Amino acid sequence: MNGQGKNPWASFSGRAVIAPSLLACDFMRVGQQCRDVIDAGAEVLHVDIMDGHFVPNLSMGPGFCKSARAFTSHPLDVHLMVTDPAYYIERFAEAGADSITFHIEAAPKPGLLIERLRSLGLGVGITLRPGTAAETIFDYLPHVDMVLVMTVEPGYGGQSFMPDQLPKIQAIRSRLLTHQRLEVDGGITSRTAPLCRQAGADTYVSGTDLFAAPNIREAVAQLRACVASG
Numbered sequence: 001m002n003g004q005g006k007n008p009w010a011s012f013s014g015r016a017v018i019a020p021s022l023l024a025c026d027f028m029r030v031g032q033q034c035r036d037v038i039d040a041g042a043e044v045l046h047v048d049i050m051d052g053h054f055v056p057n058l059s060m061g062p063g064f065c066k067s068a069r070a071f072t073s074h075p076l077d078v079h080l081m082v083t084d085p086a087y088y089i090e091r092f093a094e095a096g097a098d099s100i101t102f103h104i105e106a107a108p109k110p111g112l113l114i115e116r117l118r119s120l121g122l123g124v125g126i127t128l129r130p131g132t133a134a135e136t137i138f139d140y141l142p143h144v145d146m147v148l149v150m151t152v153e154p155g156y157g158g159q160s161f162m163p164d165q166l167p168k169i170q171a172i173r174s175r176l177l178t179h180q181r182l183e184v185d186g187g188i189t190s191r192t193a194p195l196c197r198q199a200g201a202d203t204y205v206s207g208t209d210l211f212a213a214p215n216i217r218e219a220v221a222q223l224r225a226c227v228a229s230g
């Protein structure tokens with residue numbers, strides 16, 4: 001199985017990473033749309049997993065991940081929006097995830113979860129809802145590869161970016177080492193991504209802005225142009 005046991009985050013040192021959110025795909029044309037974003041230079045595919053409990057919405061499961069894994073060797077960045085992440089991590093690892101991000105609000109024992117993700121050879125991401133204080137995750141920062149700052153309330157694509165999360169990005173960035181990634185997710189467009197970049201983000205999840213664009217490849221290129229390092 002491609003990609004299993006690989007931590008993707010270390011390989012992007014210093015570069016902006018674009019991670020299209022497959023939640024916004026036309027599910028009847030997922031393969032073609034994945035091909036479009038990959039050909040346009042997106043480094044990572046972001047897979048949003050929702051259980052209808054931690055968030056009100058349902059999305060895809062390990063089967064989707066497995067199909068994506070068979071389709072591409074690009075890293076799969078799995079964002080678990082589920083009440084019990086510990087229950088699911090092995091099955092997403094088996095389905096070909098390269099990195100798994102869990103919500104601090106859903107993890108009674110974050111340290112143990114991080115250890116299990118490490119033992120599976122996966123990239124480790126931690127994330128928090130917009131209403132959760134940055135301090136909540138400070139103790140775990142030395143142990144993760146990536147922090148995902150949600151810039152919308154998790155659960156749905158197509159929402160408006162929350163600028164009040166920019167200070168949180170700054171506060172977290174100032175506590176990370178340079179090789180640790182800071183990802184933003186929710187309402188990311190060519191207008192909002194530069195604000196996140198200025199605040200310290202380097203990894204950009206974008207769904208609606210890319211997949212609802214008349215030309216997906218051009219939309220990726222446009223996002224890239226406004227977050228490219230330099």
Ligand code: DX5
Pocket residue numbers: 021023024046048079152153154155156157158159185186187188205206207208209
């Ligand atoms: C929201 C998800 C996001 C979402 C982003 O709960 O985590 O990944 O799909 O979509 P847009 O870019 O449409 O806000």
Ligand code: ZN
Pocket residue numbers: 021046047048079185205
């Ligand atoms: Zn997400």
